[in-house]
Amino acid sequence: MSNLLALLERLGKQEVEFVLVGGFAAVVHGSTMVTRDVDVCCRFTEENLRKLHAAVADLHPVHRMRPDLPFTLAPEAVAGLKNLYLLTDLGVLDCLGEVKGVGDFGEVSKHSIAGQFPFGKCLVIDLPTLILAKEAMRREKDLQAVRQLRAIQEHRQANPPRKN
Numbered sequence: 675m676s677n678l679l680a681l682l683e684r685l686g687k688q689e690v691e692f693v694l695v696g697g698f699a700a701v702v703h704g705s706t707m708v709t710r711d712v713d714v715c716c717r718f719t720e721e722n723l724r725k726l727h728a729a730v731a732d733l734h735p736v737h738r739m740r741p742d743l744p745f746t747l748a749p750e751a752v753a754g755l756k757n758l759y760l761l762t763d764l765g766v767l768d769c770l771g772e773v774k775g776v777g778d779f780g781e782v783s784k785h786s787i788a789g790q791f792p793f794g795k796c797l798v799i800d801l802p803t804l805i806l807a808k809e810a811m812r813r814e815k816d817l818q819a820v821r822q823l824r825a826i827q828e829h830r831q832a833n834p835p836r837k838n
Contacts, residue, residue: 677764681712681730683793684764688729692716693786693797695773695807700819702789703801704826707819711766715782715799718755718771723747726758726769733762775810776803801827 678698685692694702696713716722727735727747735745738759745760758769772778776785782799789798799807805823808816 678709678712679791679793681762681764681767682791682796684729684733685714685726686794686796688725690716690725690729691722691779691783692769693779693782693799694789695770695782695799695804696768697819699799699804700808700823702798703804703823705819705822707815707822711768713768713770715770715773715779717779718758718769720747723755730760730762730767733764735760735762735767737761738766738768773799773807775807801830 682694682698692714693716694712695715696711697705697707697709698712700707701709716726724747727745730745737743737745738761741761745758756771760767760769773782776782776799782803783797785800785803786797787800788795801823805820805827808820808823
């Protein structure tokens with residue numbers, strides 16, 4: 675898990691515009707499921723991709739589906755890019771231009787909260803929207819996560835935080 679936190683920290687330090695989504699977001703909300711990657715929804719602008727590249731450049735990033743291709747910012751390599759699946763020395767980083775069941779980065783960011791991490795804060799998709807996204811994926815592992823996330827949501831609704 676520390677490598678995944680280190681990936682998030684690097685994105686934050688480079689001021690990449692992103693929202694944490696996927697399994698790690700579920701863990702942030704209290705899920706006990708195990709995740710081995712970092713999924714983020716981010717803006718696929720040239721500026722944001724440059725920040726992303728700067729965040730991982732020294733981690734030997736390669737395209738996860740084509741490890742023979744290094745992650746470069748050549749115009750022909752990024753034109754029309756919608757998703758980016760990277761393998762780095764710290765682990766897998768999946769960058770998504772949109773989240774199924776939710777929408778693009780702008781829509782996902784509207785449904786995010788500030789999550790507190792050892793390195794500081796970063797945006798995390800909120801619990802109700804994460805449930806929608808996981809349901810839209812319809813994979814068995816996502817549906818398992820939905821059951822756990824719904825239980826967490828119900829527990830929070832039944833036990834709201836006390837105000838001082």
